[in-house]
Amino acid sequence: MYFFRKKDPNRPTNINIKIMHFINALAIAIFLAGIIYKLIQWLTK
Incomplete structure (x- = not known):
């Protein structure tokens, strides 16, 4: 599970x-x- 958050300015x-x-x-x-x-290969054969 990904959590989107703002960039922490304190963290380098x-x-x-x-x-x-x-x-x-x-x-x-x-x-x-x-x-x-x-x-595509499978559909065009």
Whole structure:
């Protein structure tokens, strides 16, 4: 469960967390692209 909240100004921005979020988003994008590719392949055969 994700909770959306405002950025805490007291908390320092951690570069490792930023990298982790970027890799996570990239992985989700590649996963979705793969599913869409497979669906198109399956529908057009």
